[in-house]
Amino acid sequence: MINTRFSVAIHILTLVATNSDKGVTSNFIAGSVxxxxxxxxxxxxxxxxxxxxxxxxxxxxxxxxxEPNKITLLDIYRAVTTGEELFAVHDQPNPNCDVGKNIQSSLDISLTRAQQAMENELNKQTLADIIQHLSIQ
Amino acid sequence: MINTRFSVAIHILTLVATNSDKGVTSNFIAGSVxxxxxxxxxxxxxxxxxxxxxxxxxxxxxxxxxEPNKITLLDIYRAVTTGEELFAVHDQPNPNCDVGKNIQSSLDISLTRAQQAMENELNKQTLADIIQHLSIQ
DNA sequence: ATTTATTGTAACCATTATAGTTACATTTTG
DNA sequence: CAAAATGTAACTATAATGGTTACAATAAAT
Known part of the structure; x- marks a missing residue:
């Protein structure tokens, strides 16, 4: 499971966007989060x-x-997960085994595609979408 | 980052698939992983x-x-992440705040889409693809 | 039947990540 | 200069992760 920093980051930006009149302090945000x-x-x-x-x-x-419609969820995701991969792969598979020798690069191909698919979807959505969803409950 | 159980699970199934003649024991697999x-x-x-x-x-x-071409990476992913969500969302946002009150369901809409996109991609790939990638390094 | 090899699982441990907290230096505003 | 914020280091408690030991349960081989 991906940690809560991403959802908290979205929460922070949403508060700043929807309270641009007030001074949105860390104290105020902490009260909402x-x-x-x-x-x-x-x-x-x-x-x-x-x-x-x-x-x-x-x-x-x-x-x-x-503006909120210029900030994608991918921008936010990348900000809080500074370049790390979505899927961890085990470290030291046995190089003397045909599978162990090649599994990491094989996994890399497949898992990168899955990560890409997720990031593409995050890239389609913006902070403005989050704000809009807030009101239509 | 998602833990290594997923990649180890793929490794296990790959070994079993490519060594169906031998008895693929946990000991043998552990040596490769x-x-x-x-x-x-x-x-x-x-x-x-x-x-x-x-x-x-x-x-x-x-x-x-x-057969390996009937086992999708999504099948494997679901096996090792028994129903848990991809993204964690912070627990108790303030219900007395317009944002805090609705952020969870708003996040849910967006994050579910991202998870879906990832799972759709995992569903397109099978154990047979992993095995094929092994040989074409 | 007895031996042997193997899996299943509980229990425990070390390491790491996470989120919360205190404390305080730094900076701008009034 | 005083007040109010932010930035960040340092420490803590909790939980997840992966490794390990130990042992019961099971099936196969002899």
């Missing part, structure tokens, strides 16, 4: 490195760098 | 519950229930 403000700042830090969020020490609250 | 036989038997147990493998106490080695 129901966690500690440091957890928010930690993920906020990743989102800033990915150029999705603005803000900094002294500045009260975060703001978006781009 | 490079782990402890109990780890293999543990995953083997899941694959038996999913009706992908045959074998049992007293019987030396495992054998396949179906």
């Amino acid at each position: 129901n966690t500690n403000p440091v957890v928010i700042r930690r993920i906020g830090s990743l989102l800033k490195k990915a150029n999705l969020l603005k803000g900094g020490p002294g500045v009260a609250g975060y703001s978006l760098v781009a | 490079n782990t402890n036989p109990v780890v293999i038997r543990r995953i083997g147990s899941l694959l038996k519950k999913a009706n992908l493998l045959k074998g049992g106490p007293g019987v030396a080695g495992y054998s396949l229930v179906a």
Whole structure:
């Protein structure tokens, strides 16, 4: 299971997008996510490195760098999973076995396709879609 | 990152498929995967519950229930991730916040699509594809 | 029948990841 | 200068993961 940083990151960006009038502080966000403000700042830090969020020490609250319909879920996913693979593959299969010798590259072909398919779908959806789904419950 | 049980499960089934003459024991498999036989038997147990493998106490080695081209990677994925979601969502968002109140169902819509896309791709690939990739390195 | 080899599973352990927390330096605003 | 934020290091508790030992249960071979 992929950890909650991705869903929390989406939550953060959604709050910033829908409260652009107020100062959306880590404290405010933590109250909505129901966690500690440091957890928010930690993920906020990743989102800033990915150029999705603005803000900094002294500045009260975060703001978006781009419009919600320009921020894809893939952008957010990549921000919080900095380049890691979706599927782990076991380390040291036996090189003296025909299967062990080649299984990693064989797995790589298939698992990369699955990851690609997921990322393609994330790339079709934006923060604006998330916001829209909020209202039509 | 998804744990190595999935890739080890594929490795196990590949060995069983390509060594149907010999008795493919947990010991033999462990030597190829490079782990402890109990780890293999543990995953083997899941694959038996999913009706992908045959074998049992007293019987030396495992054998396949179906032909490799009838076993999809999705079958294997489902066997080792017994029904759990791909993406974790944080637990208790604040119900007194418009975003917190609805974010879980909004996330569910989007993340389910991404999981579906991945599973659709896994469903297109079979154990036979894995075996074929082994030889064309 | 007895021996042998094997699987199934419980129990335990070490390592790692995760999320929460405290503390404090840094920075901007007023 | 004071107040209010953020950034980040450091520490903690909890849980997941994979490895290991141990042993009961089973089937095959002799």
